[in-house]
Amino acid sequence: MIALLMGACTKDFNSENTNPYQISDASLKQDFNNVGSFYPAMMSQNNAGFYGDQISENLTYESFTRHMASASNFASNVNNCTYYITWNSYWGDIYGNVMPKSAQVLQIARPTYPVFTEWAELLRVMAISKLTAVYGPVIYSDFGSLSTTVHYDKESDIYNRLFAELDTINNVFSANTAYTGIQNFDQVYGGNIGQWIKFANSMRLRLAIRICEVNPTLAKTQGEKAIKDPGGLILTNADNCNIPLYGAILPLARICYQWTDTQMDAAQESFLIGLNDGRLPQFFAKCDPSISVADHPGFQYKGTRNALAPIDVPGGAFGKGVRSSKFSFVNASFNTATSRRYMTAAEVNFDLAEAALRGWAVTGSAKSYYEAGITQSFADWGASGLSSYLADNTSKPIDYKDPLVSPVNDFKSRSTITVAWNEGDTNELKLEKIITQKWIDCFTNTLESWCDMRRTGYPKVPVNYINDSALPYGVIAKGAFIQRMPFVQGQYTGNPAGVAEAATFLPGGDLIGSPLYFVPANAVNTGTGGTGDTNSSAGISWTNF
C-alpha cells in the first residue's frame, strides 16, 4: 500500500528531472522552430560550426598558407607551425557539431520538409568538403553507424558523393524556388532559394577545380555542369556566401587583438607590398612605429615569418617576448565584423579563369575571369587603385627582411609574378597568377588556398625556417610543405579498425607528408624541394593541356 502511495508520488519525477531552461522538441514545434532553429547554431562560430578557431584553424592551415603567422617562438618553438602536431581539433569541431546535429535534424526534416532536408545536406557538403581537405579520408557515408567499426570513405568516393549530394540539392531547390519556409532561419541569403542554388553550383565548381589534376574527366564534367546550370554561379559580390558570426567576434580578430598571438605573415608583406596591392590596408593594421620598414618606406606594415628561427633567445616559457605586439595586426575593423566569407564571387571567377585555361566550356576568357575576379575582390574588400593594379606589369613580390633579427629570418621571394594579364605567358605562369590572386582574396577564408598550394604549388610562399616534423606524425623534408593533418587520437582508441583502414587509403599512411587525393603525383612541392630559405621554384609540371 505504502509502496503504491510512493509510486504515485513519482509521477512528477520526469518534469523534476528536466531542466526548465532547456528547450524541448515539443516547445520548438511552435512557429515550426523544430527544424529550422538548429541551422544557425550548426553554422555559428559560437558552436564551432564550419570554421575552426585558434588551434584548429589559425595554428593549422591559416599558418600553412602563410596568411598569418606568430611573431614569437611560442610553445618552445615546437608546434603545429613548425610541423610538430601539437593541436589537432578541426576534426572535433565538425564531428562534435555539424555532423551529429545535422544527422538529428535530417531525421526530423526528412521526408516532410524537402528543402530543409537538402539545406542540411548542403551544410554537410560545406563541412565535409573542408574536413576532407584537411585530413583526406573522413567518415561521411558511414556516419551514424552503430557498429563497432565506423568506416571512412576514400577521398575519390567522397568527391563522388559530394557531387551526388549537390545533384539532389540542386533538384530539390530548383523545384522549390518559391519556398519561404527557411526565411526565418536563413541569415545567409534571407531564405532566397535562388541564391542557395548559385552557391551550390559554385561549390560544385570549387570541388571540380580541386580534383582537376587527378580526375580531369570527372572534373570537367562536373565543372561544366556547374557552369551551365540555369541557376547560375556566384559572379557578383551580392551573391557571396557570408556566414554570420551570430554575435561572436571573428576568431582571427580575437587571436590578434585580445591574445596578440597572431600577426601578418611575411609572405603577405612580400606579395601585397611588392604588388602594390590596394587590399593591404583593408587586411592589416600598420605595425608599431618602432619597427623598421626601411625596405619599403612607403608602407608602414610588417609581417613576421612563420615557423621562424629562435629569435628572442632565451625564448622562455611563453616565448612571446617583445615581438608579438609590434608586427602588423589584422585591420581593426575585423573586431566588429558580423560575418565570415565562405565563398566569394572573386573565388568563383578565379575558378572560371582556371577552367578556361584547362579548356572547359566557358563563355568568357581566362583574362576576363581573372580580371573580374580581381575586380570583385577589390570591391568586396573595399580596396582602391584597381585599374592601375590590373595594368601593373612591373611590380613584383619583394624580398623579406626581419626588422629585429635580420638576417636569420630573411628570405628571397620565390615568386616573380606581376599582376597584369599577358596572353603571351605560359599556362603555368597564368595559373600562378590566378592562384596567387585567389590566395590574396581568400584572406580569412584560407582553406581553399591550402588546397591550391598543395595542388599547384602556388603561390610560391617561403618554406619553414624551422621544421620540427618527426614521428609519429611523419617527417616533412627540408624545404617542403606539410600535406595534411593526422587522424585524431580519439579514433585510434575509439575506432581503431576504422582509422587503420583509412590509413591504407593514403599513399604514405597516416602521416603529415602523405599527399591527398587531389594532389597530382608529379607535383614537385610535395616531397622534396630546395633547402631553407633559398628554396628555388616549386610548381608542378603542366601536363593536362
Place this chain on the structure above:
Amino acid sequence: MKKRLYLILVVLFASFSGVMAQVKVSGTITDPDGVSMPGVSVVQKGTTNGTTTDANGKYTISVSSASAVLQFSFVGMAPKSEVVNGQSVLNVRMAAESVGISEVVVTALGIQRERKTLTYASQQVSGDEMMKAKDPNFMNALSGKTAGLDIKESASGTGGSTRVVLRGAKSISGLSNPLIVIDGVPMVNNSQGGAGMWGGTDGGDGLSQVNPDDIESISILKGSNAAVLYGSQGANGVILIVTKKGKAGQTQVTFSTSTIFESVSNLPKLQFEYGSGGNGENSWSKTKGNYASNYVKNFFQVGDNLINSVTVSGGNDKTTAYFSYSNTTAQGITPNNDYGKNNVTFRSTTKLNDKLSISTNVMLTAEQSNNRPANGYYLNPLTGLYLFPRDLDFSSYKKNYQVFDKGRNMYLQNWFENNDKQSNPYWIINNEPKIDITKRAIASVTIDYDISKHLKFKARGNYDYAVKSYEERDLAGSDATNVGKNGAWSYRKYDDNLQYVDGLFTYDNKFGKFSVNAVAGGSYQQTTYGKGFSLGTGTNILLYPNEFNFQNLPSNVQVQSTLASREIKEGLFANAQIGYRDMIFLDLSGRNDWASTLALTGNDSYFYPAIGISAIISQMATLPDFISFAKVRGSHTTVGNEVPYNVVNPQNTISSGGGVNRNTQEPFTNLKPEMLTSNEVGTEWRFLQGRAGFDFTYYDIVSTNQFISLAAPSGLGNYTTYYVNAGKITNKGVELTIDAEPVKTSQFSWKTNVNYSFNRNKIVTLAQGFNDMRIDLGSGEGYTNYITAGGSFGDLYVLPFARNAAGQIILDPTKGTPTTVSEPVKKGNLEPKFSLGWNNNLEYKDFSLSFLINAKIGGQVFSHTEAMLDAYGVSQRTAQARDKGFMSINAIQGTTAVTQIDPATFYQTVGGRNGIMEPYIYDRTNIRLSQLALNYKINVQKLKLPLKSATFSLVGRNLFFFYKVAPYDPELVMSTGLGNQSLDNFNLPATRTYGFNLKISF
C-alpha cells in the same frame, strides 16, 4: 496487539516494584567545568533500574544494595561508574571524552544507540575538541582526529571549501562526498565553482556557514553500513552534527573570543640575482646583479581572524532554549582579501505535555568574502609576482600599478608587458574585485510524541534556503586574454534550497534476554541547487567602460537562466536491532528509494538491504582481568548511489547567436543507480579499566554500475556523448584507532590517541569493450589525471624524459635539448599511501596542553608552479645552476655521451607550460604539527570572579612541518573536485595560524 503491549508493561512495572528501594542515593552531576548537567542517565549496573538528572543536574535513585554500582552516561561524555559503597550522596563530575565503550552515540537519523551495540565503525569528536583551534570552517578542525576521514582545504583562504572524503573516492561521475547532517536532517553542502589550471576561484561550500560554537559533538559514520538509513545520499558516509541545546534549570551565558593570526609558512624558493638582461620576460641573464628581493615576501601580509561569540541557554522543566550569536571577521594573507560572517542560532524545545514535545531550530548566516584568492594562470596576482624580471623595478610597478592613458582618458594597467599569464599583482588586487555573498537560513521543527514508554514517534521538517551571489568586476585595462577592452563582468546569483520531511517510529523494549531497538519510517526530500542566472562578458566589449550592470551589456552576451540540479528523493526504511543478553546484537536494515534523477528509466525505485552483527566477547567469556571490554563486529551493506540530474533525457539549448543548439548527448533511458556493496569487519578492545584500547576496522567496498560518460568516437551514432552503466571500482582499507591514558594521577594526566588509516583504490574495469580507455578527470598543461582499468583515482600522468636503454636522457641531435616521448606516462598517484594522526592531551592542574601531529605518507604531487619558475629563470635552483655554470646530466646526443648541460637550455626545455614534467613530481609525504593548544582554566572561585568558569588558551595550527619534500603544502588543494587534487599552479602559499581564545561562562 496494543492490549498485549500494555500487559507487558504492567508486568514489567510490577516486577520493578517488587525489588525496589533498599538504599536511596542522590547527588549532582557536573560537567568538566563544574556546571551541573541535566539529562544524564543514571543506571544501576546490571539492572534496568535507572533515572535521569533533573534540570539542576540532581538525581535520586533507590538501589538494591549498598554495594551497587551506578553508571552515569551522557552524549559526548565518558561514561562513569561509581560504587555506592554505602554513601547516600554521590556527586559526580563527568569528563568529556570520546572513546568510551558504553557511551550513547548518535547514529543515522539522529537515533541514539549505545556505542557497544554498533555493528559498524563510527567515531565521535566532541565540540570541545573541535574548538581547541577554531577554524571558521569547522570541518578543517577534524583533520587527523578520526581514522579514514580525508580532509583537504582549498587554497583559497578563509571561508573556502573543503574536500571531505571517507574511505576513498568511489564514483567517477557521481559524488564521493559524505552527507552532512545537522540534528538528523541533511544539510546542503553544495560547492560552487573551483579553480583550475588556467585560473578561477573557489566558490566556497556550505560548511563554513555553520557556527562552530553551536556544535555539541560530531559523529562520523564512515561507511554506507552505518549510513544505510540515509539511503543513497549516505552511500559515502555521513558526518552527523549534534548542536547544542538549552539545559533546564540553569541559565548559562558563555562568551568566547578568538584572535588568530595567519602568516605565510612556505613560499617557493626564488632567486633575485639574475635578471632578464633586457631580454623580455625571462630572467635568464648570465650576468649576476643585485636586485630587490623582498617584494615577494612583502606582498603577503599577516592575516587575522577574529571570532566573537555569545551563547545563552537555559530553561525550565517545560521549555529549554539556546541562543547564539557569532561574528567572524578575517583578513587574508593577500591584500584586500577579507571575510565576514554573522551567525544567529535559536533553538528551543517545549514539552506540551508528558508525551508531546516540539523543538524548533533556526540558524541564520550571512557571509561575505571579498577577493578570495585565485589559483592557476589567469588573473592571479601570484604569476606576475613570482615571474617578474629581476632587473626591472618592481617598486615602481607597485606604486604605479595604473597609469593615466591620455588616449582613453582613463587609468589603465601598468605592467612591463602584455601577457595572458601575468598581470601587475597590485592591479589585480585593486582593480579586479571579487565579491562572494551567501545568506542562508536553516529552519527546522521536530515533534516528538511518546506513544508509549517503548514506542515513540518523531516527525521532522526542515527548510534550508540560501541565496548566493558571486560577482567579479575586472576593470578596463585588465589582461586582454580574459577581459574585453571596456572591462569584464561576471555575475551569478542563485538559490540553493532543500526541503526535508521525515517521520519515524522507534521502538525499544526488552523481552527477557532479548532487547529490541527498532525504527521504521519514511522521508521526502526535495533539493534545488543553483537556480538563478549567470552571465560573463569575458572578452566581449561592454558598451561603456567600467560600468557593471545589465544596461551596459552588449547584445552578444547571453544572460543565462541556471538550474544546476533539482531532485526529489523519497525513501521508506526500517531497521531493527535485536540484542541477546547484552552480548550479541543483530542489526537488520532495509531501505527503498525513489529518485527523480532516474525518471523514465523504470529504475527509479530501488531497494537495498543491510545486515550487521556485533558480539561482545567480554560479556560472553571470562577474559583476563586486564581486558575490560572486547567486541567484534561485521556488516554487509548494499546502497544505491543516485545519478546526476538531467542526464536521462537532456533537451536543447538556445545559443547566444539565437539559434538552438541541438543536444548531442544520447538519451539514456535504461540508466541504473550506481551500487555500492560494502563489507566491513571490526573489533574493539579496552584494557586496564578502559585506560587503553583500540578499534580496528577493515572494509572492502565495491562500486558497480558506475555511471560513466563516454565520448562517442566520431561517426558512431548521431551523438557525441553517451552514458553507460559499467565499471567496477574497489576501495579496501583499514582504520585503526589506538588510545591510551598512560598517566593518570589527581594532578596530572596524559591521554594519547593514534589514528591510522589506509585506503587502496582500484579501478577494476571501466566500460566493457573500452578496456584501454582512459577517462580524463582533469588535466592541465603537462599533467593529466587519467583513470584506466587497473589504475586508481589520482593516477598522475606526465611527459617523462626520453631515455635510452642505458637510462641516458636522449638529447635532440641538433639542438642538444632533452627530449620527451609522445604520450604521457604514469608517474605516481596523488593519494597518500596511508595517513596517521597522533593526538595528545596533557593535563596538569588547571593547565592542559594538546597537540596533534598529522602525517600523510607516500604518494606523489606535481607542481606546475616550479616548472614555470624554472622556465622563467626565477627559481633559486636556476641561479645555483648558473653560479656553477652548468648542470650535470646523464644524457646522450646522437652517439656522444653528455654529462653537462647549459642551465638555460635545460630548464627552458624541461620547464614551462608544456615541458617535460618529470622533474616536477615530488614525494607527497608530509608530517606536520597540525595543532597545538595550551589551555589554562582560570580558577574563578579562588579569584572570586563573578563567573562560572573561564578558560584561556593559546592555539596554533600547521605551525611547522617535521618533514615535507614538496615545494608546497600537498593538503592544500587547487579545487575540491575529483580532478586537480594535490596540484599546484600558482596556488596561494601554505600558512600557519596562531593566536588565543578566551571563553567565559556566567
